[in-house]
Amino acid sequence: MFPTKHSKYPVVAIAKEIHPNVSLPNVALYHDVGYGLRKTRSQRRRAFRLPIVYTNSLADFNSWDNMFMEHLTGGITMHRPVTAPAVVLALGNGFDFWAINAAREWPKSRITAHSLLGMHKDKNEMDALLKLLNLTDRVIYVRGDPARELRLDYPNNTFDMVRLSYCSLNLAETEWYVFLQEVNRVMKPGAVLEVIDEDLLFPGHKPPAAAAEPEGSGPGTRCYPLSELATSDSRSTFTSSIHSVDIRSTTTSSILASSSRDLNHSDGSFSSLHDAFDPLDHSKLTRSWREMLTSRWISASITSVLPFYLTAIFETFRALPALEILMCSCSSLKPSASKHGSHQQMLDPEPFRHLVQATVKHDPDAHVTWLPASEAPTHYVASNMSMHLGRMVAIVTACKEAIWGAYNKLYGNDPRLPYLKSRCDDEEPGRTSVHTVREEFEHHWLNWECDMRSRIDMRSAIHTSFQWDCSPPRDEADYRVRWQRNVERSETEKATSGHSASQPVQRDVVRCVRGFVAWKFGGNVAEHEGGCVG
Template identity: 25%
Template sequence: MMGPPYPYPSRPTRLSCSSTATHSNASDPSRRNIHRKENQFIYRNGSKLHAYDREKVPYPSSFDRDVIELQSLDNAILLDSTGKSTYIDFEARPKPTRCLDIGTGLGLWVISAAKLWPEATFVGLDMVNIQIPLQVLEQDIAERIEWVHTNILRNKLPFDDDEFDHVHINGIALGIPENKWYPLYEEIRRVMKPGATIEHIEEDAIFPSLPRWYTDPLRAHSRGLSTSGSVQARLSYSASSATSHLRHEHELLETLYDDVWSTRFINAYPTSILPGYFGAFFERVLSPPVVQYMSPPFAPFAPLQGTRDSKIPPLPRAITPHPNGTTTTIPQGNGSPRAATFTNGSLTTSPSSTLRVSTEDVAKCGLSPCPSVSSLPHEELDERAPSQKDPEAASMLSNTSQAGSYSSGSTSSKSAKRPSVMLLASPEEGTSLGGDSAADIFPVEKVQAQDEQTKYMHLYRTVTWVLSTKEAMWDELLARVQARDETLRKFGWKDEDYNEQASRARFEYAIDQYQSDMRGRISLWNCAVQNGWELPFRDPPTQAEVGEEMQLRHEILEAQKQSDTGALEPPVRKIRILIGSKES
């Protein structure tokens, strides 16, 4: 439902050329009932999806709570990095008085901007009604906000010509077919006043993966503990010898994820294509190179010791290389966590992962010594990563091409030297518009100064987005199964698997495995401990479980030592900021 009647003085309902536009202050009850919130969603296998036809709205992500809450994370990071709701410097120009937010989602940007510009009115536009109810906002904020619903791919924007002096867009590109950008930007320009500004922020569809040295030991132990002939053992196709040639454990899901975009004619890399479209419709365009948020380091192993009452020393410490080639140990937290082992899933499928730990640290935690990745050579410095010795180089544009940066390698002293965020200036992805003034738009130094745990939240955001397209990925797999696509045999399909039921079981297993593996990679327990929380309590592990876990950790560390530690992990997010204006 649209909620209780709007409690503040109503504005005249805008006449719209769109039969699907809805307004929070619409007075026609029958019109409101047609567009009740529950009628805009369908549920498939636990995912909450929009109810539009795929041809009309190709947006593939779900509207589950954990997905839409990502908007809160993005908004918080923007406010923390800029101190305001925009990358535009409105100190040197008149502040906007009438603003449009396209793809408003929860409406968080609108609410933040309404607090920043108390004289302005706002319209938040989206295809579904998931916005924060105006009734829960302060009156002086709510009375300046309006939520509008329409399908921007099929309908003209339900606004007058020259109505807005600022337009904000964030995160709609992965729902826009590439052939729709020209008509969409044309409509946006129509509703902008002469002199109005526009700010458009988009990011690429990245599929985070894990290196083989991490996942192969997990799968080996999983097979060893599986009961003979069990369903899980049969579905462990990813660890079988037939799939050992795959680039990484979750290549099937990555392939389906790519198909989600290509079959919808959506470019999965809007950071590379939008400058051309944007520059064709707006003037005074500024756009820094693509912003890259780098992969976080692997977290330390969680302590294995037994009960909440036992005193557990601080977590193992990360070894950080200095520019001169020496290493020092830096404590990973301020306190001494006291709790039992925390792992998401079984001990054998989700270890907390593998930041460098020393034999001494392991011994202090009461664990059996095992080979330490800190023994890996540190003298080879990666020329592709800006040195910490030169802060300016870390903040400036990297002249490195991304070719060769996307293999699934391990974290090492080389990747440890990478800054948390970089501005990319490769010919393929680093198009910069506006010269030096464009590079100043993004506060690189301030973002680099953010807490290290922020890196894990960026990874969490990207992984959650991937999982939000689960049902869209299933549609792509089902199409392959029905076409008896022979390429599925690469992923372990047999003749008896070319049916919907068997393929769905395989798909669910692959999703669960990816979710479990990435949960271990993200290691939110580690972020919590760094911020003063205690590890969740669980029953002490048995001696057999401790032995199994120690063996697994030993194998992971050994595999990491033997891997190609020179390979860099790809960024977990790549973001493009575009700023322009309508001059006449």
């Protein structure tokens, strides 16, 4: 049970419940969570290093996510307002597709789309788009400043509704309360706040089988030199591909295809990326991702933390069940390695169209079935796992340099980094080359990218849905064959050594999304809830 506004629940106890292993400083115990959080209120933001570089690819995935969630929840909002809000504030990142949808849904409403990252589409393009949609006088885009103080430059009691979407990478956990207080300040009495956010999970953080860690798999694991693998400014990563793609033509398949062609720039690249590592084991990158978040005090499980802050600030709030999307199986594995074969995750949308108490625990599998889309109940919604995974891959890729910084911090001073003999024919025999930590990082990153492309497998999805011929270009087909051969060899070696014997396939959640709705004290809550509360 979450603490109420007047309960005596120490802040330290809450912190211990959220992070059981955290080492807390010697701080005073407050009478309740609300009082304790209010004592920490500050208008000026501490130095905060944003880990993410916003791209057009992320804008495209955010637009798709808006359409998916609208289809799942049955509307552009999670609650059901009786009357349309007159003045709306949409807080998010970059180009906000939701703001345009809301303006079209509510023809008399004025929408302010505020980018917390301080960026959005080119002003001329935005003006042309809004003019085309006849929304110039009702939609305003505001460019925020992520480095300035945590304050919204709007008068008190301005907005009838505020929507806060996917800001978990923009705010440290210690800043959420201050920021939500600012949101509460600019809301009118009785106004509604909708928050939708997701846990920051690293896709592919669990291997297909929970095999025991083989001997020598620590930081000094043997690896061949990557003499032809480019460094951080290379075009052999998702990052370089998505920076140059225009938002009007970006698709998941185009991003992955361009990246695949770049990765295939040399026939020797993949031959040198031998079987020294398990190509499906991304544990080092996962640990670096978590270290990157921890060093910035970013909560990886924001959907579990938000109820505490909402309880301390708002009189009433409700929530939707957590939406969990499971990882797609790797298409490079044999069919028997896939838990569900050709079946796909189908969702019952009914639970996501009714708000409930945030403390109610839901079984994430209770309203999910695994069937071919043609055999599922007609009202069920396909989870579109490939698109969710593609979105998470784009988010992680946009944080690559921040992840590299954490990786270097964790493994850069490891004395076990090996000195390996070169495999290049033009070098003199016996000459050694240093295997750097950056090369090791790029090796793991390349394996992770290949794994994610294989799991997304957009060509197969398009062929299944539309019967289109989506055969890859010859150079990409060669690259896929080489990497799949490496995966098969690794799986065979694990089976022979007994590491994968009797090990079950683990439940791997690639995305966990949850929505919250809160009301500011002083208005008629029933007028906003509109019968949507279960």
